[in-house]
Amino acid sequence: MSEKIYIGVDLGGTTVKLGICTEEGELLHKFEGPTDAEQGPETVLNRINEYSRALVGNSSFSWDQVAGVGAGIPGFMDIAEGFVKLSPNFPGFVNVPVKKGLEERFGKPVKINNDANVAVLGEAWAGAGKGVSTLVCYTLGTGVGGGVIVDGRLCTGFAGMAGELGHMQIVPDLEAIQCGCGQYGCLETVSSATGIIRMATDAVERGDSTTLTELGSITAKDVFDAAKAGDEVACRIVNRAAYYLGRAMAAVAVVINPQRFIVGGGVSAAGDVLLDPVREVFKKYTTNKANEGVEIVRAQLGNSAGVVGAAGLMLRG
Numbered sequence: 001m002s003e004k005i006y007i008g009v010d011l012g013g014t015t016v017k018l019g020i021c022t023e024e025g026e027l028l029h030k031f032e033g034p035t036d037a038e039q040g041p042e043t044v045l046n047r048i049n050e051y052s053r054a055l056v057g058n059s060s061f062s063w064d065q066v067a068g069v070g071a072g073i074p075g076f077m078d079i080a081e082g083f084v085k086l087s088p089n090f091p092g093f094v095n096v097p098v099k100k101g102l103e104e105r106f107g108k109p110v111k112i113n114n115d116a117n118v119a120v121l122g123e124a125w126a127g128a129g130k131g132v133s134t135l136v137c138y139t140l141g142t143g144v145g146g147g148v149i150v151d152g153r154l155c156t157g158f159a160g161m162a163g164e165l166g167h168m169q170i171v172p173d174l175e176a177i178q179c180g181c182g183q184y185g186c187l188e189t190v191s192s193a194t195g196i197i198r199m200a201t202d203a204v205e206r207g208d209s210t211t212l213t214e215l216g217s218i219t220a221k222d223v224f225d226a227a228k229a230g231d232e233v234a235c236r237i238v239n240r241a242a243y244y245l246g247r248a249m250a251a252v253a254v255v256i257n258p259q260r261f262i263v264g265g266g267v268s269a270a271g272d273v274l275l276d277p278v279r280e281v282f283k284k285y286t287t288n289k290a291n292e293g294v295e296i297v298r299a300q301l302g303n304s305a306g307v308v309g310a311a312g313l314m315l316r317g
Ligand code: ZN
Pocket: 166, 167, 168, 179, 180, 181, 182, 183, 186, 188
């Protein structure tokens, strides 16, 4: 076989996940091992090298077929130069030339990017965005992350802040609360799991009549389940989370006119009870030409998005 393959590395604080992808983004083989982050950057880079070689060794491919390696890494980095400037969960990762260090070990070209961008790239390349060249992803979890793909390429922006969609300040001043970033009224304060739980807790503490009162500690899933069962307070909370997400998408639509919005992360498991009101609000607040044919869909790759996107960095990053 002379087919080219790409290795994707999803570097987490405790586990490194790796995968082999084809040029089309099909994930063929997986491997994972401990990061050993506490032993410092040299050890982490050695682990990535060992695991990559084990991954290929256990597959039907040869090392010669590896066309490149991509790595998604949490933290702040100089993407073009391949330096990790700072990664809070990795002791000693301060101005580490990760790209160069890996290229020396692999003898192959390497690209790095931050883990959130990489997961978006994976979803765009081989998941819910397959075949679509301009799209926007929202990841609704503890916070709200995101990413923007224009003409098939990841947008990182002047200072790497492109795609920080959770910090679009969308909630009007009088209703806004402070976000973890220091600003007020960010999308993340209402449309994340944290935001949904806060709205539910507030409602319970206010004494609103809701089945959520019967629960000890409330999760975002509890709120969606209650909404599906017809609880009015839960419906109001879900609709508020959906409303601001739809408004945010409407703002994005006239900037880059994406063909598809992809919604992933734990909160997206709620499905249409969340996405139907998002679609409605989006349509209402977007001028016709910017919403015709535009789809709002759920992400497909789940936990594999990081590995697939990392493998795609060499082709699409
Ligand atoms: Zn913010």
